[in-house]
Amino acid sequence: MNNTYAIGIDIGGTNTDMGLVRNDGKIMARRSIPTTNYTLLEPYIKDIMAEIDGLMKENGVSEIDGIGIGAPNGNFYTGCVDNAPNLPIKGVLDFQKEMHKYMNVPVVLSNDANAAAYGELVYGGAKGMQHFIMFTLGTGVGSGIVVDGKLVHGSTGGAGELGHNILIPEGRQCSCGRKGCLETYTSARGIVQTYCETRAEMGDSNSLAGVADKDVTSKMIGDAANAGDPVALKTYEKTGYLLGIAMANSVTFSAPEAIFLIGGPAKVGEPLLRPLRESFKKHLLNIYEGSVDIRVSQLASNEVAILGAAALIKMKLR
Amino acid sequence: MNNTYAIGIDIGGTNTDMGLVRNDGKIMARRSIPTTNYTLLEPYIKDIMAEIDGLMKENGVSEIDGIGIGAPNGNFYTGCVDNAPNLPIKGVLDFQKEMHKYMNVPVVLSNDANAAAYGELVYGGAKGMQHFIMFTLGTGVGSGIVVDGKLVHGSTGGAGELGHNILIPEGRQCSCGRKGCLETYTSARGIVQTYCETRAEMGDSNSLAGVADKDVTSKMIGDAANAGDPVALKTYEKTGYLLGIAMANSVTFSAPEAIFLIGGPAKVGEPLLRPLRESFKKHLLNIYEGSVDIRVSQLASNEVAILGAAALIKMKLR
Numbered sequence: 362m363n364n365t366y367a368i369g370i371d372i373g374g375t376n377t378d379m380g381l382v383r384n385d386g387k388i389m390a391r392r393s394i395p396t397t398n399y400t401l402l403e404p405y406i407k408d409i410m411a412e413i414d415g416l417m418k419e420n421g422v423s424e425i426d427g428i429g430i431g432a433p434n435g436n437f438y439t440g441c442v443d444n445a446p447n448l449p450i451k452g453v454l455d456f457q458k459e460m461h462k463y464m465n466v467p468v469v470l471s472n473d474a475n476a477a478a479y480g481e482l483v484y485g486g487a488k489g490m491q492h493f494i495m496f497t498l499g500t501g502v503g504s505g506i507v508v509d510g511k512l513v514h515g516s517t518g519g520a521g522e523l524g525h526n527i528l529i530p531e532g533r534q535c536s537c538g539r540k541g542c543l544e545t546y547t548s549a550r551g552i553v554q555t556y557c558e559t560r561a562e563m564g565d566s567n568s569l570a571g572v573a574d575k576d577v578t579s580k581m582i583g584d585a586a587n588a589g590d591p592v593a594l595k596t597y598e599k600t601g602y603l604l605g606i607a608m609a610n611s612v613t614f615s616a617p618e619a620i621f622l623i624g625g626p627a628k629v630g631e632p633l634l635r636p637l638r639e640s641f642k643k644h645l646l647n648i649y650e651g652s653v654d655i656r657v658s659q660l661a662s663n664e665v666a667i668l669g670a671a672a673l674i675k676m677k678l679r
Numbered sequence: 680m681n682n683t684y685a686i687g688i689d690i691g692g693t694n695t696d697m698g699l700v701r702n703d704g705k706i707m708a709r710r711s712i713p714t715t716n717y718t719l720l721e722p723y724i725k726d727i728m729a730e731i732d733g734l735m736k737e738n739g740v741s742e743i744d745g746i747g748i749g750a751p752n753g754n755f756y757t758g759c760v761d762n763a764p765n766l767p768i769k770g771v772l773d774f775q776k777e778m779h780k781y782m783n784v785p786v787v788l789s790n791d792a793n794a795a796a797y798g799e800l801v802y803g804g805a806k807g808m809q810h811f812i813m814f815t816l817g818t819g820v821g822s823g824i825v826v827d828g829k830l831v832h833g834s835t836g837g838a839g840e841l842g843h844n845i846l847i848p849e850g851r852q853c854s855c856g857r858k859g860c861l862e863t864y865t866s867a868r869g870i871v872q873t874y875c876e877t878r879a880e881m882g883d884s885n886s887l888a889g890v891a892d893k894d895v896t897s898k899m900i901g902d903a904a905n906a907g908d909p910v911a912l913k914t915y916e917k918t919g920y921l922l923g924i925a926m927a928n929s930v931t932f933s934a935p936e937a938i939f940l941i942g943g944p945a946k947v948g949e950p951l952l953r954p955l956r957e958s959f960k961k962h963l964l965n966i967y968e969g970s971v972d973i974r975v976s977q978l979a980s981n982e983v984a985i986l987g988a989a990a991l992i993k994m995k996l997r
Contacts, residue, residue: 434966492834506932508826508833515826515934516810517970522931525964527924529848537964606845613840614824614932616833646843646855648752652835 366425368413369671371473372396372432374447377409381416381425382671386484388664389420402454410463427467429673430456431476431666436518437673440470469673471512473497473666475521477658478505479512479676480669481621486659492617495658496523496608498624501536502544502551508615512676524548528607547604549579549626556582556596567592583629597632604633605640612649623658623665684743686731687989689791690714690750692765695727699734699743700989704802706982707738720772728781745785747991748774749794749984754836755991758788787991789830791815791984793839795976796823797830797994798987799939804977810935813976814841814926816942819854820862820869826933830994842866846925865922867897867944874900874914885910901947915950922951923958930967941976941983 364383371378377396381389392412399405417425433445440457442448457468471479478495481487487495491510497503502524506513513520524544525537532541533554545551557574560567568590569581585593608620620641627633634657641655660668682701689696695714699707710730717723735743751763758775760766775786789797796813799805805813809828815821820842824831831838842862843855850859851872863869875892878885886908887899903911926938938959945951952975959973978986 492838508831509829511827513826513933516936517934517967519966519970520810520932520934522964522966526928526931527962530846530921530924539962539964603848606848610844611932613844614838614929615831616835616838618834644845644857646840646857648837648840649835652837 366417366422367671367674368416368425368428369667369669370409370428370430370432371666371670372430372435372442372448374433374449378667379409379412379416380667380671381420381422382668386668388667389422390416391667392416397449400449402450402459405450406456406459406463410460413464425466427469427674427677428460428464429476429670430468430470431473431670431673432456432470433472435470435472437469437471437475437512437514438518440468442470467674467677469677471514471518471673472503472521473669474503475505475512475514476669476673477503477623477660477665478507478521478621478669479672480660480665481623481658482507482510483672483675484660484668485621486656487619487621490618492615493619493621494523494608494611494615494617495621495623496604498547498549498622498626500549502548504611506615507617523607523611526607526610528603543603543607547600547607547626552579552582552596552600552626553577555599556593559595559599560592563592563595569593579626583626583632586629586632594632597629598636601633601636601638602640605637605642606644608637608641608655609644609646612653613646616649617653619653620655621658622655623660623662625662627657628662684735684740685989685992686734686743686746687985687987688727688746688748688750689984689988690748690753690760690766692751692767696985697727697730697734698985698989699738699740700986704986706985707740708734709985710734715767718767720768720774720777723768724774724777724781728778731782743784745787745992745995746778746782747794747988748786748788749791749988749991750774750788751790753788753790755787755789755793755830755832756836758786760788785992785995787995789832789836789991790821790839791987792821793823793830793832794987794991795821795941795978795983796825796839796939796987797990798978798983799976800825800828801990801993802978802986803939804974805937805939808936810933811937811939812841812926812929812933812935813939813941814922816865816867816940816944818867820866822929824933825935841925841929844925844928846921861921861925865918865925865944870897870900870914870918870944871895873917874911877913877917878910881910881913887911897944901944901950904947904950912950915947916954919951919954919956920958923955923960924962926955926959926973927962927964930971931964934967935971937971938973939976940973941978941980943980945975946980
């Protein structure tokens, strides 16, 4: 089989990362430009396209299958980024149209969690699966849902926002304006809040004793948990308990074969995974017993965004 | 266009209802046999097939597109009913195989809520929709989910059990063995429980004052609410509030165009629908605003089971 290539682009509030991805999932080369340098779409796209041109030339690639983009509020149906709050360029941004001025290839957008799910399907542990759900833990909590081998976009393109499932009615205040969203408990920020609350309850005798609440990070809590800190371990017990309920709930929707987990806060490993699996098992409806399990993503955390974006092109080509 | 016909069968614990359904959704004739008379599959199917034969002959129909069956634990993938707790015939029942001994037509099974959703799509208010969710309120709470114009069955055939989404962690005991399922709050039984709790809180001065807790039915509460009884109205406020959260949560999954509601407890109308719509609006993630609303099913409650079952055949024929 001849090799084919696609471009994957991960648009973040700080940087825009690009990679040339071979059809077997190898990232051949990467480039990055600062998103923060741009307040208008045209010069931003011009510079992205120049980098793509460079990536292709330096690797002797004269043709690509397309450009896949994972972006906050990236809309699969329209090819636009719709009013993303964390981008310096404002409004509805027609990436597809603007890129087509430079190169006549398919341009596909979706949000980063959807892209991660599709990356898992095309290049990762979900290969060949018809039904699975991906949860991405980070600053927020995202999700991507695959049903019948296809990503669920819904009527608006905005499907798969399980981070904003209300898990605790009238619970913690969420940045979305509502209360009790899963994200307020299991994002990096949510885990830090749980840690601070737990330390207030349990007392201060632990390995982060000298660190003020405002300076605690989820990475610190993870390290403390793996060093046996009881407050940190209790924090992950609570986090895993709630995430397990949310994952069990998601099974009642689409009866997936597996639920995948990826992202910074998931890297802590067993301190989170053990209570998560216990809670998932306890809260899974009996008819699904034995049909679904929780798996850690097989994609490298520094590659998933670009691989996922590039994978979106495979969806378009089907 | 020539008329075509299908058979729709609704298998309940008490009765097995059958109808001959014309392709435009008209039920030409119906028959019923008592499910409770049978403890073995073979004689049960024999009698069902005799009734189908009768239905066809009395209507001059010599050919049907197939037989659709809505049954508890009906499995779309296998054509079997899997260990349905409320049927007198036990085990894994291969309806498809047994019926093929009599008639070589497609036989399609699914659970009753999935069938209701498909009935809405083919014959009701969801015609032409690509994405919607149906909630069925009754003894339990069921759901059927349509994504990209197709019913979601999931990897096991058991997708769409939103009645067993855990809405209140560690909440009310559910018959499934877990706690806090949506069903424990918004099924007929759940509404009765909420009424009894509310009456204990608010005092006994209401139109059901003489009725003992154990004798209260959701129909009585509905009538009381429509007569202005404050305890009954408060009951539906609480019910609508929680159902609104559950429905808003379901939108984060598939971003549907509409959410449909059907079933006995929904017949009360505004006392439930007003707080339900308020809660749904309050708890809907902002990105979905204006893209989705709650609708009452357009199918008649005494026809939905048979129409939905017959509609399943249209799915098979696609």
